[in-house]
Amino acid sequence: MIARSPHQQLRRRGTNAAALAALRLSRQVGEALADGLAGKHAGDAARRLARLLGADAVALADCDRVLAAWGRFDPAAASQILAETLDELETVTDPPLRAAPLVVSGDLAGGLIVAGDVTDAELTEAARLVATALDHADLDRARERIAAADLRTLRAQISPHFMHNALAAISAHTRTDPERARELLTDFSDYLRYSFANTGDYATVADELQAVQTYLELQRARFDDRLDITVQVAPEVLPVAIPFLVVQPIVENAVRHGFESRPGVGHIAVRGFSEGPLCVIEVEDDGAGMNPEHAKAVLTGNERGTGGIGLANVDRRLRAVYGPEYGLLLDTAQGAGTKATVRIPRYARGVLAQ
Amino acid sequence: MKRLRVLVVEDEPSTRTELAGQLAEHSSVGDVVCADGGDEAVRLLGSGIFDAAFLDIAMPGLNGMDVARILTRLSDPPAIVFVTAYDNHAVEAFGLGAVDYLLKPFRAERLAEAVARIDHHRSGPASAGEKADDLAVVQVELAGRTIFIRRDDIAFAEAHGDYVRLHSGEDSHLLRQSLTYLEQVWDEAGFVRAHRSYLVNLAAVTELRVTSTAGLVAVTGAGEVPVSRRHSRLLRERLLQAARNKDRSRP
Numbered sequence: 001m002i003a004r005s006p007h008q009q010l011r012r013r014g015t016n017a018a019a020l021a022a023l024r025l026s027r028q029v030g031e032a033l034a035d036g037l038a039g040k041h042a043g044d045a046a047r048r049l050a051r052l053l054g055a056d057a058v059a060l061a062d063c064d065r066v067l068a069a070w071g072r073f074d075p076a077a078a079s080q081i082l083a084e085t086l087d088e089l090e091t092v093t094d095p096p097l098r099a100a101p102l103v104v105s106g107d108l109a110g111g112l113i114v115a116g117d118v119t120d121a122e123l124t125e126a127a128r129l130v131a132t133a134l135d136h137a138d139l140d141r142a143r144e145r146i147a148a149a150d151l152r153t154l155r156a157q158i159s160p161h162f163m164h165n166a167l168a169a170i171s172a173h174t175r176t177d178p179e180r181a182r183e184l185l186t187d188f189s190d191y192l193r194y195s196f197a198n199t200g201d202y203a204t205v206a207d208e209l210q211a212v213q214t215y216l217e218l219q220r221a222r223f224d225d226r227l228d229i230t231v232q233v234a235p236e237v238l239p240v241a242i243p244f245l246v247v248q249p250i251v252e253n254a255v256r257h258g259f260e261s262r263p264g265v266g267h268i269a270v271r272g273f274s275e276g277p278l279c280v281i282e283v284e285d286d287g288a289g290m291n292p293e294h295a296k297a298v299l300t301g302n303e304r305g306t307g308g309i310g311l312a313n314v315d316r317r318l319r320a321v322y323g324p325e326y327g328l329l330l331d332t333a334q335g336a337g338t339k340a341t342v343r344i345p346r347y348a349r350g351v352l353a354q
Numbered sequence: 355m356k357r358l359r360v361l362v363v364e365d366e367p368s369t370r371t372e373l374a375g376q377l378a379e380h381s382s383v384g385d386v387v388c389a390d391g392g393d394e395a396v397r398l399l400g401s402g403i404f405d406a407a408f409l410d411i412a413m414p415g416l417n418g419m420d421v422a423r424i425l426t427r428l429s430d431p432p433a434i435v436f437v438t439a440y441d442n443h444a445v446e447a448f449g450l451g452a453v454d455y456l457l458k459p460f461r462a463e464r465l466a467e468a469v470a471r472i473d474h475h476r477s478g479p480a481s482a483g484e485k486a487d488d489l490a491v492v493q494v495e496l497a498g499r500t501i502f503i504r505r506d507d508i509a510f511a512e513a514h515g516d517y518v519r520l521h522s523g524e525d526s527h528l529l530r531q532s533l534t535y536l537e538q539v540w541d542e543a544g545f546v547r548a549h550r551s552y553l554v555n556l557a558a559v560t561e562l563r564v565t566s567t568a569g570l571v572a573v574t575g576a577g578e579v580p581v582s583r584r585h586s587r588l589l590r591e592r593l594l595q596a597a598r599n600k601d602r603s604r605p
Contacts, residue, residue, distance in 0.1 A: 182459075183461070185459055186459050186460065186461050189457075189458075189459050193457070204594065206590060206594050210590070213564055220566060225566075227566065228565075228566050228567075229564070229565065229566045230563065230564065230565045230566075231562075231563070231564040232561055232562070232563045232564075233561065233562050233563075234560065234561050235556075235559050235560070235561070235562065235593045235594075235596070235597050236597050236600070237597075238590070238593055238594040238597050239594050239597050239598045239601065273561075347601075
């Protein structure tokens with residue numbers, strides 16, 4: 001056991017408090033820069049940086065001009081030192097001002113200007129802190145763009161293979177069964193309309209299953225009796241909001257991989273029902289199935305084979321909306337068909353169908 | 355009722371002919387007059403009174419929205435149905451008081467629905483006939499005895515010649531009444547036409563099932579009810595609405 005003098009304890013507590021304050025200020029600078037240098041909280045970031053450094057004034061600038069500042073600056077002197085630090089790409093001193101360039105993932109993003117008793121080392125660390133925060137903000141925005149792009153990818157992923165086969169099947173019916181051909185064309189039009197719809201990120205289970213049925217009708221025009229389809233839905237889940245284009249990629253996958261590649265009659269069953277607070281949607285086929293390791297690779301997006309992208313995309317979007325425990329479940333084995341299950345809360349905060 | 359006089363305004367000749375032809379096949383439609391654009395439509399409006407106008411939206415010259423705006427200023431404006439290939443005008447269309455909004459290419463049954471809406475619109479709000487509660491309990495004769503059946507216990511009703519067969523649980527009873535009459539009287543109580551010969555109680559539907567062989571059926575505790583393609587969209591919509599209302603009324 002080591003005895004500590006009261007003085008030591010006090011000192012230790014003092015250092016802890018200072019470290020804690022510095023850590024908190026660093027985090028707050030990061031948060032204030034979440035919208036970038038031009039964001040509306042950049043002034044807040046400048047104020048907190050000033051406290052962190054013990055500076056009289058702090059300014060954040062892009063490559064042209066000061067965007068946010070705390071404290072007093074002579075504007076002309078600030079512009080002057082900003083130009084210098086951006087030209088020389090290193091810390092510049094011109095008392096009472098000091099400036100450092102902000103380099104975000106290799107690119108010059110702007111400069112940090114301080115006034116007061118701040119050392120070069122302190123200024124350099126502060127510039128790194130700001131650059132890292134800006135880099136994080138960029139990454140966050142990129143993540144959002146990726147989520148939106150995921151949905152766009154799916155919309156754009158209507159397979160040319162499917163489109164041409166559907167058109168061929170319709171064309172084949174025009175002479176023998178014009179009424180059927182007409183029905184199929186409206187089905188095809190509905191299918192395109194739904195897949196390209198750009199209203200919001202959510203649909204109702206009713207809409208999603210209607211789209212699935214339309215798709216399966218078109219497939220049946222190609223395969224006729226070789227494809228046996230059942231879609232069952234309990235009325236209570238019809239109004240449940242579900243991310244747009246979740247069920248359809250699963251069904252397309254069942255047709256493409258479970259059925260098209262294999263001879264004989266194929267059965268596909270789609271079921272929607274409630275299970276307590278959850279809405280469950282199952283898509284089951286008795287097709288080729290796959291080896292469970294392969295299924296895992298498909299879900300993690302490591303399997304770059306055809307169709308895998310669709311399932312990985314669905315899984316990723318489900319987790320993003322509802323949380324990691326609501327991902328897509330695949331129950332499959334080689335030669336034993338595939339059952340894909342989506343379980344989502346019937347009522348989720350912030351999830352509303354258009 | 356007098357047959358409808360309809361104006362079709364569409365700049366593409368094939369679609370115009372097709373729409374006019376399909377409309378003419380409806381028993382409630384009389385004259386169908388065609389215009390190849392908004393300008394001609396406005397000229398034709400001077401030549402007589404129309405009960406309904408089917409308007410394409412995107413046309414050179416005066417477009418469908420322009421024509422609709424002119425129509426709404428008439429003292430007795432025709433019922434307006436917009437017909438378009440792209441559905442981003444729906445909100446504006448209903449803002450102009452459109453009765454319906456058809457997407458091209460349209461199904462025959464969807465056009466029938468639009469014509470029915472026009473009929474409904476022309477005849478005004480349903481004449482205060484019998485209230486739904488008038489038949490909340492029906493009386494049937496069974497082997498010389500009279501028994502009473504609660505409407506809400508009935509899962510579905512099936513046309514049977516001059517009679518209607520009411521199905522509830524294991525039982526079924528014949529009632530001397532027409533299905534059309536029950537459809538009107540029980541509409542507000544949640545009975546919806548599923549097929550030419552069937553009415554189904556929305557509250558009794560436990561599942562909708564589509565199979566390649568049997569088409570769409572509504573599953574109830576008293577058996578399965580076939581749903582024709584023509585009625586499937588409305589039935590689905592009413593079921594969805596009923597489920598929403600039920601969710602809303604939860605504690």
